[in-house]
Amino acid sequence: MSEPVTESMAEVRKHLADVIDRARRDETPTIITRRGKSEAVLVDIDEYRRLREAAERYEEEWLNRLADEAEAEGTDGSVSLEEMAALLRSAN
Numbered sequence: 001m002s003e004p005v006t007e008s009m010a011e012v013r014k015h016l017a018d019v020i021d022r023a024r025r026d027e028t029p030t031i032i033t034r035r036g037k038s039e040a041v042l043v044d045i046d047e048y049r050r051l052r053e054a055a056e057r058y059e060e061e062w063l064n065r066l067a068d069e070a071e072a073e074g075t076d077g078s079v080s081l082e083e084m085a086a087l088l089r090s091a092n
Contacts (some may be wrong), residue, residue, distance in 0.1 A: 001047065002028040009034045012042075023047075
């Protein structure tokens with residue numbers, strides 16, 4: 001993947017097809033700005049899918065790690081879901 005190109009929203013509007021072609025063909029993302037502030041990034045669909053899959057894998061690994069840590073800590077001091085619901089009802 002090439003270094004991203006930064007363009008304003010107005011510039012991208014003028015040549016959107018070229019921006020898409022650059023992302024697809026050259027694997028060059030475009031950072032789109034509005035009033036000088038970065039707002040969005042246009043990337044090739046395959047890169048988007050790859051990033052999405054990586055994020056989902058990372059999230060699943062993180063959740064599994066949290067579950068393992070909770071299991072390792074044991075149940076001392078914890079309450080069941082039913083007990084928690086009763087506590088919440090009594091607080092109201």
